[in-house]
Amino acid sequence: MITPRYHREIPQRYRLEAGKCTGCGKVHFPPRRVCKECFGREFETVTMPTMGKVLTYTVIDIPPAEFDNLKPYVVAIVELENGVRLTCMVAEAPPDKVEIGTKVEMIYRRLQTGREWEVLQYGYKARVI
Numbered sequence: 001m002i003t004p005r006y007h008r009e010i011p012q013r014y015r016l017e018a019g020k021c022t023g024c025g026k027v028h029f030p031p032r033r034v035c036k037e038c039f040g041r042e043f044e045t046v047t048m049p050t051m052g053k054v055l056t057y058t059v060i061d062i063p064p065a066e067f068d069n070l071k072p073y074v075v076a077i078v079e080l081e082n083g084v085r086l087t088c089m090v091a092e093a094p095p096d097k098v099e100i101g102t103k104v105e106m107i108y109r110r111l112q113t114g115r116e117w118e119v120l121q122y123g124y125k126a127r128v129i
């Protein structure tokens with residue numbers, strides 16, 4: 001589903017950009033307007049590392065219709081090298097190739113084709129390395 005929030009976050013989704021608080025150094029992904037640690041409002045844009053590891057994951061056997069051709073697939077919480085965690089699909093890997101601690105690389109892939117607008121949505125996925 002395409003939401004206003006999704007549109008706002010497109011640059012970050014494309015480039016894996018995060019907001020680093022200039023007050024306390026906390027890195028927020030997606031970027032926030034106000035730091036949740038120190039309530040600061042000044043941020044610098046930082047590009048996140050592309051390497052990380054699987055913290056935990058689940059196998060999706062019954063996906064929403066638009067992902068039906070991918071099943072079964074893995075959705076993982078990945079911790080990047082800078083400690084930022086994000087949730088994403090693990091691309092091009094059968095479920096038995098993924099376990100806790102598996103090293104992954106973030107890649108840029110087509111996520112789905114939006115039927116209503118006939119637009120392609122791109123974003124990051126993880127790939128087992």
Ligand SMILES: [Zn+2]
Binds near residue numbers: 021026
């Ligand atoms: Zn802060």
